[in-house]
Amino acid sequence: MAISRFKKRLSQIEEFAVDVFYDRRRGKRAFALGCFLYALSLIFGFVARLRFFLYRKRILKDQPLGCLVVVVGNLTVGGTGKTPVVEKFARSLQQRGRRVAILSRGYMSKDLAKETVFQKMWRSWVTGGDPLPPKVVSDGKKVLLDSEFAGDEPYMLARNLPGIIVLVDKDRVKSGTYAIKKFGCDTLVLDDGFQYLPLKGRLNLLLIDKSNPFGNRHLMPRGILREPIRHIKRASYVFLTKSDGNPDPDLEALIQKHNPGIDIIECAHKPQYLQQVNGEGRLPLDDLLQKRIGAFSGIAVPESFEGFLRGFGANLLYTKRFLDHHRFDVDELNEIFREAVDAELDFIVTTEKDAVRIPEDQIFPLPLYFLRLEIEILRGVDDFDAAVSKICFSGNERERLAMSKLS
Numbered sequence: 001m002a003i004s005r006f007k008k009r010l011s012q013i014e015e016f017a018v019d020v021f022y023d024r025r026r027g028k029r030a031f032a033l034g035c036f037l038y039a040l041s042l043i044f045g046f047v048a049r050l051r052f053f054l055y056r057k058r059i060l061k062d063q064p065l066g067c068l069v070v071v072v073g074n075l076t077v078g079g080t081g082k083t084p085v086v087e088k089f090a091r092s093l094q095q096r097g098r099r100v101a102i103l104s105r106g107y108m109s110k111d112l113a114k115e116t117v118f119q120k121m122w123r124s125w126v127t128g129g130d131p132l133p134p135k136v137v138s139d140g141k142k143v144l145l146d147s148e149f150a151g152d153e154p155y156m157l158a159r160n161l162p163g164i165i166v167l168v169d170k171d172r173v174k175s176g177t178y179a180i181k182k183f184g185c186d187t188l189v190l191d192d193g194f195q196y197l198p199l200k201g202r203l204n205l206l207l208i209d210k211s212n213p214f215g216n217r218h219l220m221p222r223g224i225l226r227e228p229i230r231h232i233k234r235a236s237y238v239f240l241t242k243s244d245g246n247p248d249p250d251l252e253a254l255i256q257k258h259n260p261g262i263d264i265i266e267c268a269h270k271p272q273y274l275q276q277v278n279g280e281g282r283l284p285l286d287d288l289l290q291k292r293i294g295a296f297s298g299i300a301v302p303e304s305f306e307g308f309l310r311g312f313g314a315n316l317l318y319t320k321r322f323l324d325h326h327r328f329d330v331d332e333l334n335e336i337f338r339e340a341v342d343a344e345l346d347f348i349v350t351t352e353k354d355a356v357r358i359p360e361d362q363i364f365p366l367p368l369y370f371l372r373l374e375i376e377i378l379r380g381v382d383d384f385d386a387a388v389s390k391i392c393f394s395g396n397e398r399e400r401l402a403m404s405k406l407s
Contacts, residue, residue, distance in 0.1 A: 014323055022224065023216050034222065041222040048219070048227050055197045062200035065176045068098075068187045068391050071204045073194025075231060076215060076224040078300030078324055080207040081241045081269050083153045083353070084375045086191050089205070089388070090157070090164055096392040098187040101179035102161075105192065106135065106151035106168035108325045134169035134178050138162075147356040152325060153191060155356050172199050187391060194234075195226055203391060206235035210243045210266070211304070213251055232258040237387050240266045242304060245378055263387075265380035271308050274369035277355045278362070283369060285312050294318030294340045294348045298326030298357070305351050308371060318343050327357050337365050 019025040020033050054060040072089065074080045086102065093100050112135060137143065137150040138158035147155040150168055158166040165183050169175040172190055176199060179185040190196060194206060208214075215224035232238070238255055240248075243266045252264060274283040293314050297305050302321045309316050320336055322328070340348055347367040350358075355370035377384050 011323075018323060021221060037222040038218065041219040044221065045219045045228070051197070052227070052231075060197070062198055063173050064200060065173070065180060065188070067176075067180055067185065069176075069190065069199060069202045070187065070391060071190045071193040071196070072207065073190070073192050073196075073205075074207045074209075075194070075227055075229065076209070076213075077220065077226060078224070079212070079304075080209045081373075081375075082192055082207055083156055084269060084373055085205070085207060085239060085241065085267070086153075086189060087157055087160055088375045090161055090189050092384075092388045093187055093189070093391060094161075094164055096388060098392055099183070099185045100187045100189060101165035101167060101176070101183060101185040102154070102157055102189045102191055103172045103175045103179065103193070104137075104151060104154040104157075104166070104168050105170050105172070106137075106154055107192075109135075109147075109151035109154070109168060110149050112145075112149060131171075131174060134167045134171075134175035137166040137168055138164065140165050140183065148327070152353050152356055156352060157191070159356075172196055203387065204234055204236045205239060205387070206232065206237070207239045207241050208251075208255070209301075210240040210248060210251065212301070229254070230258050232262075235259055235262060237383065238262055238264045240264060241269065241375075243268050243378055263380060263383040265383050265387075266378045267375050268378055269304075269373045270376045271312070272372045272374050274349065275352075275355075275372050277350070277358055277368045277370055278360050281367075281369075289313035290315060291346045292317055292344065294320075294336070294343065294345045295350065296320035296322070296336055296348065297351050297354050298322035298324060298328070299351055299353060300324045305371065308373075309349060314349075318345060318348075328354075330359070330362070333358070333362060333364075340366055 016025065017033065020030050020037065055062065070089065072082055072086050074082065090100050090102055113132060115132065135145060135149065137145045137154045140163050143155070143158045145155070150158065154166050154168050165179055165185060167175040167179055172193065176188045179188060190199065194204065214229055217223060217225065217229065219225045219228070232255055238259070240251070245268070255262065255264060271285055273285060274287065276282065288309060289312065291314055293309065293316060295306055295309055295316060296319065299305065306316060306319060318340055336348070345366060347369060349369050349371055352370045352372060
């Protein structure tokens with residue numbers, strides 16, 4: 001009982017810190033914590049600028065792998081909707097004949113083989129052994145790992161993209177080399193790779209959440225920025241995600257200020273249907289109308305998910321929010337459904353990312369669905385096609401020669 005209370009208290013502290021991080025809290029405690037986080041953000045900013053300086057001056061060098069590299073990422077932490085964009089872009093490349101591998105770091109995924117720092121040093125420096133291979137989430141034929149070992153986003157991508165290789169490793173140079181040698185890939189897509197400098201991107205796709213572009217404009221951990229706003233200049237294309245279709249001249253002027261003439265592609269995450277979790281059932285979105293439903297999620301920006309449900313006419317009578325990437329235990333799920341039954345709800349909805357973290361053998365007293373989202377290009381369709389064509393019809397002889405040296 002004491003352990004349960006401690007875990008609950010720790011979770012409350014984490015939620016408070018995250019709320020300050022996103023400027024959702026006010027008051028003396030929030031102000032004090034904000035000041036402390038601001039001091040830390042100055043240190044973070046210095047380290048980030050130093051790192052970029054070292055790569056720019058070629059003191060630290062990026063490593064070309066000799067194949068086409070596409071980087072999808074953002075300036076901020078969480079919530080820009082990267083996964084559907086990665087999915088759409090990878091599928092477009094595949095449809096045009098590219099052999100695609102998605103490289104992810106597998107945030108918060110478990111290791112397949114436990115290796116201490118000492119064991120790693122012994123293997124690398126003493127025995128001279130080869131590094132552990134990257135985790136193969138999908139070999140293009142079947143999904144080989146679950147979300148616990150793959151990570152939420154890599155597992156989703158592997159499940160939704162048959163025929164595409166999905167690898168997980170913090171070292172994207174290693175996983176990229178593995179994709180080329182083992183699977184014969186000619187195109188690498190780096191999921192959340194805008195800050196990954198050791199592997200230079202041929203095409204940098206920068207995602208900006210139009211509904212909350214840069215938060216409070218502070219660097220982490222006081223704000224949501226991973227690097228300064230002026231680093232928009234490193235992008236090849238800018239995707240404005242979560243768009244409502246209305247123009248935002250101030251945001252576009254800021255983007256053009258830091259990267260004059262860059263093509264801006266505006267897109268929205270469009271709900272498609274409700275898919276039964278751990279089942280084959282599917283409901284049209286019209287079934288949300290006037291239904292008594294509940295929702296729970298563990299994502300960075302739950303407001304947008306809940307807004308989708310209300311937008312389709314649902315009576316959202318119960319919500320439960322967890323921290324991003326939260327892995328649900330049986331007790332938490334039982335509590336959610338117990339409260340849902342007491343509220344006489346018709347069914348419960350979660351996100352696709354949360355659905356992959358729910359145990360497959362769990363039995364629920366109410367139907368549970370996830371909301372399937374897909375990207376729709378609202379403006380800049382020609383620019384999107386041009387970005388895909390730029391990759392698919394490149395005839396760079398040096399890239400083909402470099403690839404042959406890796407094989």
